[in-house]
Ligand SMILES: CC(C)[C@H](C(=O)O)[C@@H](O)C(=O)O
């Protein structure tokens with residue numbers, strides 16, 4: 001197959017980990033006989049510096065002519081005091097909205113060789129294997145009115161039936177392919193938007209009788225992610241709750257440095273990015289952990305290109321490298337010698 | 353001193369743990385020479401059954417003529433399918449709003465003898481000693497418009513300057529009396545209401561130069577509560593974020609069963625309740641853990657009655673009983689014999 005990939009390195013360690021992901025994809029291409037064509041564009045702080053726009057038109061055009069987007073990371077102290085419209089995060093919000101990437105998929109799975117890095121007890125997290133499906137283009141992030149004066153501030157949490165239906169369906173489909181359990185998270189005892197959300201989940205479950213469904217209040221879910229995270233399979237929730245819960249869940253297994261994410265819509269187009277941020281403190285030193293970027297590329301192979309075997313091969317290679325005790329600085333305990341970004345990537349390449 | 357206490361036992365284990373708290377307060381009264389006068393009222397499911405109203409006028413009148421309110425718990429499966437207006441939680445929301453109890457104080461402190469019950473590693477939680485200050489009468493819970501049809505649902509996150517100022521001041525005052533550190537949690541990179549929130553925190557810090565202030569995004573705070581909870585002293589945040597983060601924080605030390613809470617305003621009136629819910633599954637068996645209710649009574653002594661020594665005496669008694677290895681069923685490991693609610697309460701009474 002021939003696929004065009006838009007690569008948006010962004011800020012901080014973004015460029016370094018994108019380089020690693022591209023290197024791995026090139027190897028996958030050779031081994032499985034695909035051609036990946038990479039084109040580069042700017043986003044976030046990088047784009048603000050070059051074009052005074054966190055999501056320039058050139059970048060949008062580049063993504064429009066691609067089959068999928070790989071993104072490094074955006075943000076950093078340099079742009080923290082910029083006005084709203086010139087903040088790196090605006091680039092991220094704008095690209096999600098422009099391409100209608102309404103479903104953010106955030107898998108969290110325990111990696112046996114990394115459990116010692118978890119803040120939780122090993123027996124609590126050993127069996128964790130969940131995916132959070134976060135609605136990404138609605139709710140408080142985009143509802144109007146949204147403004148503030150010196151006297152008051154307002155944001156609007158609004159969802160239409162269509163917005164809820166499509167994300168809930170996506171989650172049901174995923175649950176069916178996994179362990180068959182869906183936890184819908186809302187605050188239906190207080191919020192009106194949550195009442196509609198819960199109603200629609202209850203309607204849709206009739207179409208997925210093979211999926212077990214439970215409703216959980218967001219406060220209760222925030223507890224269970226810590227006390228019994230292994231009980232979850234697929235969690236589906238609205239944008240703001242999903243932001244909080246997926247970040248909460250990202251730290252329980254000690255493997256934040258290797259969590260990938262996908263932001264997709266109903267066709268196969270999608271944007272793939274590591275969960276970790278731009279990590280300005282380690283940027284440019286060649287020591288960033290490229291695992292999350294490489295695993296994001298694997299998600300792209302799976303979800304956007306339908307290349308299941310290729311995705312699995314990358315994931316297996318990454319796991320093997322960890323099991324062999326090879327770690328970058330963030331994960332290495334003092335005993336082991338930490339590998340550089342390039343050294344670690346080459347181990348994965350060797351496995352492939 | 354003479355103080356009138358309104359006792360609202362509510363549902364599930366509410367009545368059992370209130371009985372324990374009242375017993376302890378009576379002992380405190382005898383030992384420190386105070387008279388506490390207890391009057392009982394209904395709220396939640398109990399009030400729905402008796403008066404078809406989760407917060408009857410009689411209960412409001414009772415609370416109005418009292419110096420403070422002690423509440424057990426509300427809710428249970430019996431009322432789960434009631435219409436909105438006849439849900440137990442409505443009683444809770446209504447009493448907070450009626451009495452303008454805008455500040456919810458939720459302390460979380462590690463108890464050495466209970467750390468083995470924590471899902472987190474002991475070294476991560478050993479030093480935890482934080483208090484979450486949640487805004488309780490504004491934001492998404494009360495903003496208008498708030499409604500849903502079959503096609504869309506909307507809630508409104510609105511805060512006025514006055515609402516933000518008073519909760520932020522309360523948090524600064526608390527931080528000054530504790531370790532002098534305040535973490536303000538918002539989503540200022542996305543929400544307009546958060547931008548005003550952050551601005552006001554930055555204004556107020558000038559009045560509290562002795563307090564160290566940091567801003568944290570809510571997603572990042574949800575991670576740090578797990579990865580480095582001991583770094584927090586006072587956290588202040590808006591209603592919905594506070595709901596999620598305070599419940600998240602409540603499970604990290606393994607001592608959910610003994611966490612108290614206070615909902616207060618600018619004068620000394622306040623409502624005190626255990627964080628645990630009505631626990632319908634253990635209700636009526638005489639095995640409920642009364643520690644959280646007793647510690648809520650201690651908070652009442654401190655915040656509403658200004659009885660610092662009395663509050664400290666209760667807290668010390670509770671701690672001693674735990675250190676002596678006395679636990680109710682929820683906390684006892686198999687080796688120990690679990691005490692009933694009454695037996696455990698009597699241990700605390702003996703200590704006093
Ligand atoms: C940067 C920010 C706007 C963004 C969000 O809240 O969506 C980020 O936290 C994320 O989760 O991708």
Ligand SMILES: CC(C)[C@H](C(=O)O)[C@@H](O)C(=O)O
Pocket residue numbers: 189190219441444445595
């Ligand atoms: C019962 C519910 C309305 C309430 C809330 O969300 O405020 C509860 O979760 C709490 O935190 O006291």
